[in-house]
Amino acid sequence: MTAGIDLGHPQAQAIQSDEDVVRVRQLVRTVAVAARLSLVDQTKLVTAASELARNTLVYGGGGVAEVTTVDNGRRRGIRIVFADDGPGIVDLDLALTDGYTTGGGLGLGLSGARRLVDEFDIVTGSGQGTRITVIKWSR
Amino acid sequence: MERVPVLKIGDILLVSIQVDMSDQTAVQLQEDLAERIVATGCHGVIIDITALDIVDSFVGRMLSTIASISRVLDAETVVVGMRPAVAITLVELGLSLNGIRTALNVERGMELIAAAQADDYDYSAEDEPDDETTATR
Amino acid sequence: MALSAEENGRLTGLLSEHAERVVQRWTEVATASLRGRLSQAELRRQVQDLHRSMVEAGRGGSFDLESESAGELRAVLAELSRGRARQGFTATETAVSVYGLKDVLLELLESDADTALRDYVAFSSLVDQMGLFTFESFVRTREGLIADQAEQLLELSTPVVKIWEGVVAVPLVGTLDSARAQVVMERLLQTLVDTSSPYAIIDITGVPAVDTQVAQHILKTVVAARLMGADCIISGIRPQIAQTIVALGIEFGDIATKASLADALRHVLRLTGAETARRQPRRES
Secondary structure (H helix, E strand, C coil): CCCCEEEEEEEEEEECCHHHHHHHHHHHHHHHHHCCCCHHHHHHHHHHHHHHHHHHHHCCCCEEEEEEEEECCCCEEEEEEEEECCCCCCCHHHHCCCCCCCCCCCCCHHHHHHHHCCEEEEEECCCCCEEEEEEEECC | CCCCCEEEECCEEEEECCCCCCHHHHHHHHHHHHHHHHHHCCCEEEEECCCCCCCCHHHHHHHHHHHHHHHHCCCEEEEECCCHHHHHHHHHHCCCCCCCEEECCHHHHHHHHHHHHHHHHHHHHCCCCCHHHHCCC | CCCCHHHHHHHHHHHHHCHHHHHHHHHHHHHHHHCCCCCHHHHHHHHHHHHHHHHHHHHHCCCCCCCHHHHHHHHHHHHHHHHHHHHCCCHHHHHHHHHHHHHHHHHHHHCCHHHHHHHHHHHHHHHHHHHHHHHHHHHHHHHHHHHHHHHHHHHHCCCCEEEECCEEEEEEECCCCHHHHHHHHHHHHHHHHHHCCCEEEEEEEECCCCCHHHHHHHHHHHHHHHHHCCEEEEECCCHHHHHHHHHCCCCCCCCEEECCHHHHHHHHHHHHHHHHHCCCCCCCC
16 A cells, blocks of 8 residues: 555544544545545445444444545645444455445455455454555546 | 424425435434335335435445335335435445336426326225235325 | 755855845846746836745745755745746746846855855755756646646537527537546536536447447446436447447446437437327336
């Protein structure tokens, strides 16, 4: 995952309730607008953030989202880190398969979110919590 | 918790979602609508999502469920006003909203429902064998 | 390469003491290199700005462009470069306006031979730094201009036209790469909303080749349009393209395809006509 240089400090939003998922969406949108992402890219990023924030709440038992504007020298982008101390994901390949779900959803959260962003990195394991990092670059 | 209002206009229930819904609000709307369809006997439901800047898998599933529930209750659901960016994102997300009928705006949505009801009427008037309509009229 | 406190003081002194002469000579040097393509009055104003922000930076403690006191100087340099880039000057012509200060400083220092050489070397490395900064700003502005033009070109090459009440068409001409396909998709969908048209015809007569990616983009557009409540018809599929589509195993599914734009329009009109004449059954089975 290309790191890029951080522009400014990350803005954090705790994810402990339904309303917090809405707050994550609003925070991501504000930052995406400020970073001049195109309307479609904003929409994709906010949608991905919504899926991942809900996962953090439902499967991770709550956690935190950190939103940072980054610059890789050529383009500006937004990096969002979703971290929780939940049970972690045991079979990552299976979890990233379209349609697979353990929570009664559509099973599009992880796999769908991955398609909506430019970079997607996940660190997890049984009992280790989950840390998902995504980046969307401006076109 | 915020609640999305359900308006009755003639034979149609109109839901215009104006807020960034939490999951709970979405579930509440689903329940409210089912109750209102039965209480009012309306045969059409229009859900206007012009104001929604995203539709994620949760809201997508809610829309599908509302469509299925209303079908069981003999009402036609049309989702109207989806923004281009939202549609593009949904395609990328892999959500096809199967079984949901859509229209560009409220006006087109009302035409669609009127057409569907005219069909029902036509069929029963022409006395064609039509299981779907004979049960209710 | 930062100036020592002592050199800093001397340069600030030099600049403010001989303010009028510095601005005058600097303007002359810069004018000569631009060969009259910029009026002397305008150049003089720019040089005055530069001079003033330099003195400000010097009084603030440091000329170093990275430092806080040079904020105004950075802004003036960036503004100068942006202006030149937009007016079509070359990078050299832009940088010379800054390098002109070297000549002026040399003239000023000759009178005081003692520390002259050491100071001159120190001062000119500062001017070099300023020059490089201008150069970078210049290139960035140019790149921005190129990107804007590329975007304009994209928009020009993908007209979305309303051809009938409720029917829009996109005649695609030329190679369809990912970036362009995306622009087409967004514009088409937006036009559907703006004109409240439930039908779109995508005509690919002018597209020389279709690969998997392009086909995917077209398919996604059709699905997105359906989500919004509009139907797409694809027309103008040439024999070779039909063969590629089949060979690549791309599934067009239930998407309507027609041989020509005219056929597609006829198809749509029949659909809409049927709808008004006899409310066509629309309830899915």
